Amino acid sequence: MAVDPRAALEALIAERREDYAGLSRMLGRNPAYIQQYVKRGSPRRLAEEDRRALAAYFRVSEEALGGPPAAPRPVPAAAPREALRAAAIIAVPRRALGASAGPGSLEEERGAPAEALPFAAPLLRELGVGDPAGLSVIRVTGDSMLPALADGDDILVDTNDAAERLRDGVYVLRNEDALMVKRLALRPDGGLAVLSDNPAHQSWPDADRSRIRIVGRVLWAGGRVR
Structure with a gap:
């Protein structure tokens, strides 16, 4: 039975x-x-x-979106997505670095795992995670992303979901020697806006993309009830 690529894409989007x-x-x-x-x-x-871009973004075959059949290839016994389906709990490392939601800062421990936080595998699947190996939890410092993110919040970052799949959303990015969390918006002219949710802090409506390295997309946030 032929696949309807429009229906397939609509189902993926939903x-x-x-x-x-x-x-x-x-x-x-x-x-x-x-x-x-x-x-x-x-x-x-x-x-x-x-x-091709949509297939890569959704991590499906081009054939599923109306492309030609792909040549068969062996599937590794422990493919990341299969491992995610099989597990009940995934231990995600909490990295010893701070993503600033203020002026930008970077602690010196360079991402060494300090501990691991447990996440339910169904939650990660719901968040669209394909390979849990790309996940890290880091702590926000500063208040430039209020009310979405507050100082001390933990954020789940997918480093497999970075520049090559860029779309509007909240990302951890590196600007020279500073690590920060900001909202990114793609401009119709191809430019990039780097935004602070808190209007008291600076935004960059037309950022220089060559100076920004996108570390990963923020999928989830948790913190103390305030």
Whole structure:
């Protein structure tokens, strides 16, 4: 039975709780591009480079989105996604470094694991994690991301979800020698805005992408009830 690539893409978007406009911007298209493709059938088929990018983003085969069948290849016995499905609890290392939500800081311990925090595997799957080996928990310092993130909050960061899959969201990034957590927004002209949620702190509506290294996407946050 032939796969309907539009239905497959729509199901992936719903399952991962993505939005049409954000995916369109990720592809460098106008914000309505993906919604028009899924809902109205225009364009009739995805451009090859768009299909390839979406398949990589959702970690599915191009065939699932209307591409040609892929040549069969052996699957490792302990593939990360299979390991995630099989486990009940995943121990995620808490790194000994601070992501500043203020002016930017970096502790000197360079990410050595201090301890591990347990996460339920179903929760990680719901968050869209493919390979748990790319996960770290780090602690926020500063208040520039209030009310989304407060000083002392722990954040779950997926380093496998970084620049190559960039879309609107909250990320940990490195700017020269500073590690910080900020909201990133893709501009229609291809530029990048680096934003503080707290209006009392500085934002960079047109950041120099060449000076920013994206470490990973923030998937979850937890902290003391205030």
